[in-house]
Amino acid sequence: MTSPHSPVPSSRGAGLTVHDLTVRYGSTTAAANVSLDVAPAETVAVIGPSGCGKSSTLRAVAGLAPVAEGRITLAGRDITALAAARRNIGLVPQNYAVFPHMSVAGNIGYGLRARRTPEPLRRERVRAMLDLTRLEELADRRPDQLSGGQRQRVALARALAIEPDVLLLDEPLAALDPQLRGGLRRELAAMLSATECATLIVTHDQHEALSLGSRIAILRDGHLVQFDTPQVLWNDPADAFVADFLANALLLDVHRNHDHVLALDGRWRIPLGQLAVRPTGHGVSRLLLRRDSFTVTDTADEAALEAEVTHSEFAGDSVQLTVRAAGTTMSLRVAPDARIGRTVGLSVAGGAATLLSPTA
Template identity: 50%
Template sequence: MSGLTLAGVSAAYRDATVLHEVDLAARPGELLVVLGPSGAGKSTVLRVVAGLEPATTGRVHIAGRDVTDLRPGLRNVSMVFQSYALFPHLSVAENIAFGLEVRDVPRRTARERARAAAETVGCAGLLGRRPGQLSGGERQRVALARALVREPDVFLLDEPLSNLDLTLRVEMRAELRALHDRLGATMVHVTHDQTEALVLADRIAVLRDGRVEQVGTPEQIWRTPASTFVARFVGSPAMNLLPADAAVCRTGDAPPLPEQPLEVGFRPEAVTLDAAEGTPATVDRVEVIGEDAYAYLTLAAGHRVVARVPAARRPARDESVRVGVRWADAHLFHADSGRRYVP
């Protein structure tokens, strides 16, 4: 199996540096998700790996080979784009086989491999159609088959599900994860959707402004965010963040705070509204989502907090409540850098 390593990779457009000395690795057979907001540099990572953009510093290794100076066709990667990039005048079979035929693979062999790839992703019944006759989900399967047929060392997936409606996106998300597990392939999947990242990934790399903010398993990213940026970006609603010395009731074993500027972070599920000696707060609004409700609160000192509560026991708007925070589920961050505080 093949892996991917970026060592100190930077990339620039004109005078703007987009990637800043990125160190990142996808282990052999791993599904690595690169997560971040628009402009974080996610797609640029893929384009540098594929050879579509040059690295201004650093090296790129694929399957143990230094490919930094190789043109795209020699890197043995396959890329699935957000737009699918299918040829409208070619049939599905011809689209899938196209990359093989331009590499002088005999047509019969190329068509046989195209059919096998189509069967793997569930679009073998579409081989005679053209892209204009396909739904979004069907086009996505064809794009995956076209990437699969080349038997690459690394699959690069650039927001491949973002053009699908919610129901189909959830379905294709599950199919993509199942496909990865069957193939045991190395995949790098770019998305801005934190739910997609948490569901799909073996590990997640969170990017911010062209820098790697944190790399870890979905559980590590969720439970131990390395910075306030990760804490805010992963989670909906986002993690609550307050000055650590804010007058909010801390329940459980709450040790003394160190004498330095810190922020405390806690997810909505760590907030209790039945603390006997809790901090006074007013309910601004309540959002009900199935069995859960999110209460948006303003503390007496003016800080805003979101609490997750059972919908059946939700407070009313403008109700006065008392707020507590389970300290065992809280996180401390340096107020100046935003990085996680380690005692």
């Protein structure tokens, strides 16, 4: 017999689907018509600036925020109106929320006890989660005896112990020191690859999204801007916001004119042969420029674009420059010993900028 707090039995096969989700708090729309899906054993990252709606989307999936419009399905069943306790979801909140009065093993087994899982099976699952998260030697310790990374692994093990249909991670590494994040990001990726449940990660960290997500959903002002693989987002961003937010890249509208393209209202004339991709036809195309796409000289010649240097920042093996030309701000990288004055001349390094297909 199913207890009132037990999850509804599921098929564990269809993953998570969010269809035209809208979340409102009073008169404020936090997320509008967001659609995404996560397959079993897949990790999808949701990323965007503060206030973009990513946390509201995750909370709606978890059953912690009301759904104004749209539908959420999980493992083949509609959970839109289902209570949070009956969704079979594993949630790792940003602060981990481990219970201070319980041991590591006690924390991991908490959800299983709440579901009245038989003790032999509960011990087996806790042992498996301790092994997965490499916490065997810490099983009897209290949370105040653990590091931040170890507490994160306890929270992850607790969420996975119940064998959820979807695992929700809210800013999983945000509470950790920057020095720890790289190693723990790799550890987290390895642990997630060993699970079969769908995983949805909310983060503001671009490196985290790119390294953990097999696909990435980018939100802005409550709307989904682009949802695709990291490679597609990196190489073919939907708009200038995606290019800048994900990769600090610049996306310019350009016009092809015989053997050149014209950018910045015709003020920058770039030979077509210097660009990585040459689309067929004429009309408006998009030029994707990264920090290493430029050749920078201390003086502008006839073939270069003159730009004003507005900021420079030493970064060890390079100097990061912010420049402004024809009303457009650009970020670029130069050698640490480069001669930089108040103005520079910009050209495109051969093959280092990508000309994308004409816009429809």
